[in-house]
Amino acid sequence: MDHTVDWWPSPAKLNLFLHINGRYPNGYHRLQSLFQLLDKGDELAFNVTQQADIDLLTPIDGVPNEENLIVKAARLLQQHADVQQGCDIQLRKILPMGGGIGGGSSNAATTLIALNHLWKCNLSLTELADIGLTLGADVPVFVMGKTAFAQGVGEQLTPAHVAQKHYLVVFPQCHVSTAEVFTDPDLPRNTALISWQEYEFDQTHNDCQQLVCNRYPNVANTLRWLLEYAPSRMTGTGACLFAVFTSNQEAENVLANLPSGCSGFVATGVDVSPVHDKLARLDSNS
Ligand SMILES: C[C@@](CO)(OP(=O)(O)O)[C@H](O)COP(=O)(O)OP(=O)(O)OC[C@H]1O[C@@H](n2ccc(N)nc2=O)[C@H](O)[C@@H]1O
Numbered sequence: 001m002d003h004t005v006d007w008w009p010s011p012a013k014l015n016l017f018l019h020i021n022g023r024y025p026n027g028y029h030r031l032q033s034l035f036q037l038l039d040k041g042d043e044l045a046f047n048v049t050q051q052a053d054i055d056l057l058t059p060i061d062g063v064p065n066e067e068n069l070i071v072k073a074a075r076l077l078q079q080h081a082d083v084q085q086g087c088d089i090q091l092r093k094i095l096p097m098g099g100g101i102g103g104g105s106s107n108a109a110t111t112l113i114a115l116n117h118l119w120k121c122n123l124s125l126t127e128l129a130d131i132g133l134t135l136g137a138d139v140p141v142f143v144m145g146k147t148a149f150a151q152g153v154g155e156q157l158t159p160a161h162v163a164q165k166h167y168l169v170v171f172p173q174c175h176v177s178t179a180e181v182f183t184d185p186d187l188p189r190n191t192a193l194i195s196w197q198e199y200e201f202d203q204t205h206n207d208c209q210q211l212v213c214n215r216y217p218n219v220a221n222t223l224r225w226l227l228e229y230a231p232s233r234m235t236g237t238g239a240c241l242f243a244v245f246t247s248n249q250e251a252e253n254v255l256a257n258l259p260s261g262c263s264g265f266v267a268t269g270v271d272v273s274p275v276h277d278k279l280a281r282l283d284s285n286s
């Protein structure tokens, strides 16, 4: 660990369920979901500079910096708040991309929150969430920083307390594009709305799961394997799967026996994002 660098967490999320209730005229889907924030994720570090340049010093293979959500988020905030300073950014990426665990969206949210603090923009979380929504439907939940029920395209958020569980998150080594799932004619789009008070894991599902299992045998086989151990489901539009445990040790035991070709990690569900814990610590020290 490099102690001279101040790392900001960029947590992953799981969709404990994902119901598709319909479609808006612009083609976006109307959803209900429970976004569970996790205590594990990527990390980002920001070094404020006096020139306006935004530089990501650790590019991601296959994602040009200009298209990286981190750089886009920094630029948007810079324009929105008329900031004259710039920054150098470093990323330590551990979350698989296109996995349905929100890595890119979380990176964008952490960038908005950290630079709002470091550039002293003083924008509210709601303003940052509005900026974030223009980058992706999942950015607002990470900006608001609370495990939450979501509806609309995922931007209408109601904070939720979920009993603390330990999750084995498994990446079946295939990437599923969100746009590919949402444009598939076979995707079910007519689940009835539920009221949050009635939420129970067993009474909910992920409307994308069967479609992705049909198209990606790796996902179907890994899900079947996980279900032998614990209640399990796909998150988001895939391809990651999660299994729910009441103890960390049980989750670690199953991780140790993952089928070859899969990778994974164990994380604990949190009600509040670790980014917000860091902000609170910074605010209490200032
Ligand atoms: C459905 C979720 C659940 O978490 O899937 P994952 O991406 O996490 O797997 C997300 O809300 C996704 O959010 P995000 O990945 O930010 O989506 P965006 O970049 O805004 O959109 C990617 C594409 O998905 C489609 N899209 C996205 C969200 C939505 N409610 N309806 C859609 O139809 C649109 O066609 C869009 O072109």
Ligand SMILES: Nc1ncnc2c1ncn2[C@@H]1O[C@H](COP(=O)(O)OP(=O)(O)O)[C@@H](O)[C@H]1O
Binding pocket: 060, 063, 067, 068, 069, 070, 096, 097, 098, 099, 100, 101, 102, 103, 104, 105, 106, 107, 108, 178, 236, 238
């Ligand atoms: N900082 C970033 N981290 C991850 N992906 C990014 C980033 N910036 C842009 N992307 C693009 O966003 C896509 C979706 O990434 P990600 O958010 O990790 O997946 P998902 O939405 O399935 O959870 C990636 O395939 C990549 O092309």
